Each structure stands twice: as C-alpha cells, then as structure tokens.
Amino acid sequence: MDFCTRTFLSILKAGPIPRHIAFVMDGNRRYARKRYSPVRAGHKAGFQTLKKVLELCLNLDVKCVTVYSFSIENFKRSKEEVDAIMELAKDGLLxxxxxxxxxxxxGVRLKIIGRKNLLPPDLQEIIRTSEQLTQNNHRALLNVCMPYTARDEIASSVQATIELHQNGDIPFDENEIAAHLGTALSGSPRLDMMIRTSGVKRLSDFLLWQTCVDTQIYFTPTYWPDFGLWEFGKIILDYQRKVWSESGKPCAVTAGRC
Incomplete structure (x- = not known):
C-alpha cells in the first residue's frame, strides 16, 4: 500500500467508520463486454477488486464486510458462465x-451464507475447509453470500423460528426472525452501509431485511472491477457527513482537521 493510500485512509479514520458494509459487486459482465473479453475475464477482474476493497475495509477497521457473490437466480445463466464462476469461487476461496x-x-473469519447444498460437492468441501481454517479469527468477519437470495434467507429464518417455538411458550416476533438470519448466525453487527456498483439502482433480493432500518444505500455507475479507493473514499466521507449531521457534531472538514 503506497504512501498516498495510507495517508488518505488515515484521514478517513479520523471520522466515524461503518462497522458493517455490504457490496453488490455488479458490472463484471458489462466490464468484460466493454473490453471485448470473455465473461470469465470480467468475473476474474471482479475478484481482484474484491481483494483490494476488502483490504481497504480492513485498514479502516471495518468489522464486517458482506458481499453478494452469487444469486440463486444466477443458476439460470449459461452453463459455461456458471461453471466459470464456480471455478473462480474455488480458486478465490483457496x-x-x-x-x-x-x-x-x-484475522478475518470467513462465513458463507446461502444454499450451499446447491453448489458442486468439491466447492462445498473447499467452503468447509475455508471456514474451519478461519474459525478462530476474531478481528473481522467476511460474509460471502452464495448461492443466496434475501427471500430464501427470510423464509429459512421463519422456518427455523417455527421449529424452535413449536410448543408456543415463547412469543414469535420479528426479533426472533432477525436472530435466525444468516448474517445474525454468523455474528454480524447491524448493517450500516450498502454499496451497489454498475449504475443499477435496485437491491436485487440482497439483505432485504437487514437494510430496512437506518442503512445508508449508495449506487455508483462504476462497474465493480473499476471500483477503487477514491470512489470508496468519497462514499465513506458522505457517510461521515450524514452521521455528523444526525448527531449535531461538526464534520472533520469544517472543524479544520482535514
């Protein structure tokens, strides 16, 4: 990490930092098409961006990062693309x-959230190994959602809550459902911020329950493989401005600290 990057991150750390950030890593395919490259090349470039952005988050002391890696609906894509994504997932986790x-x-603990039974057996084994290798890491948490949809997550949570309270002794309420969501079971803090790249302005069935209260949502036109420090930094600065505004405290710029 170069001097300018370290300096910029130090400035950002002077203000409030989100504890939990989620990313919809959108635009890999369009990034590839724009460069007349195979779709696989776009997904590969997206994985390299994930590593860079994750490192930025960890240097900012973000405690939890959740990424939308593969939707259950993505199984409807071509076999060639799905197979390529599965291979990249195996290589990436390793x-x-x-x-x-x-x-x-x-010191990051890895947790895969979603219908893992839908994945190829060899990828399931790599996931088990990866989660075991990192289970004693407690500084930060990385949730990788694959294959995932929020509707499936909520339905699974409701089913788990029903099974737990079949005798009817404990009230069945929204807190019980929230406690059985994949992010809650992994130990994630409340979601502070969601960022979606590529210019598409929708949540696409991602963390629908978690975003319903106080989550700041940002949409950027940049394709995910092109997303980097300066754009991420501007989003963090905007988050800080809103936090300071809500708390009534002066922002770092107006206070003369930047």
Whole structure:
C-alpha cells in the first residue's frame, strides 16, 4: 500500500467508520463486454477488486464486510458462465485463505451464507475447509453470500423460528426472525452501509431485511472491477457527513482537521 493510500485512509479514520458494509459487486459482465473479453475475464477482474476493497475495509477497521457473490437466480445463466464462476469461487476461496494472504494477515473469519447444498460437492468441501481454517479469527468477519437470495434467507429464518417455538411458550416476533438470519448466525453487527456498483439502482433480493432500518444505500455507475479507493473514499466521507449531521457534531472538514 503506497504512501498516498495510507495517508488518505488515515484521514478517513479520523471520522466515524461503518462497522458493517455490504457490496453488490455488479458490472463484471458489462466490464468484460466493454473490453471485448470473455465473461470469465470480467468475473476474474471482479475478484481482484474484491481483494483490494476488502483490504481497504480492513485498514479502516471495518468489522464486517458482506458481499453478494452469487444469486440463486444466477443458476439460470449459461452453463459455461456458471461453471466459470464456480471455478473462480474455488480458486478465490483457496487464495483468500492462504496463510500468507488477507484473511490470516488481518484475522478475518470467513462465513458463507446461502444454499450451499446447491453448489458442486468439491466447492462445498473447499467452503468447509475455508471456514474451519478461519474459525478462530476474531478481528473481522467476511460474509460471502452464495448461492443466496434475501427471500430464501427470510423464509429459512421463519422456518427455523417455527421449529424452535413449536410448543408456543415463547412469543414469535420479528426479533426472533432477525436472530435466525444468516448474517445474525454468523455474528454480524447491524448493517450500516450498502454499496451497489454498475449504475443499477435496485437491491436485487440482497439483505432485504437487514437494510430496512437506518442503512445508508449508495449506487455508483462504476462497474465493480473499476471500483477503487477514491470512489470508496468519497462514499465513506458522505457517510461521515450524514452521521455528523444526525448527531449535531461538526464534520472533520469544517472543524479544520482535514
């Protein structure tokens, strides 16, 4: 990490930092088409961006990052593309969990959220191994949602709550449902911020329950592989401005600290 990046991150850390940030990593396919490259190349470039953005978050002391990696609906795409994504997922998880790489370096625990039984058996085994390798890391948390939809997550939580309270002794309420969501089971804090790249302005069935209260949502036109420090930094600064505005405190710029 170069001097300018470290300096900029130090400035950002002078203000409030979100504890939990979610990313809809959209635009990989359009990024590839724009460059007349195969779709796989776009997804590969997107994984490299994930590593860079994750490192930025960890250097800012963000405690939890949740990424929308693969929707259940994505199984409807071409077999060639789905197979390519599965291979990239296997390679990516192995790379992330290497002892000399990000998760070990920053003490990050990995949790996969979603219908893992829908994934190829060899990928399921890599997921089990990856989660076990990082289970004793407690500095930060990385949730990778695949294959996932929020509707499925909520339905699964409702089913788990019903099974737990079949005797009717404990009230069945929204707090019970929230406690059985995938993010809650992984130990995630409340979602402070969601960022979606590529210019599409919708949530696409991602963390619908978690975003319903106080989450700041940002849409950026940049394709995910092009997303980086300066755009992320502007979003963090806007988050800080809103936090200071709501609390009645002066922002860092007006206070002369930047």
């Amino acid at each position: 790379e992330l969990c290497r002892h000399d790489h990000l998760l070990a370096k920053y």
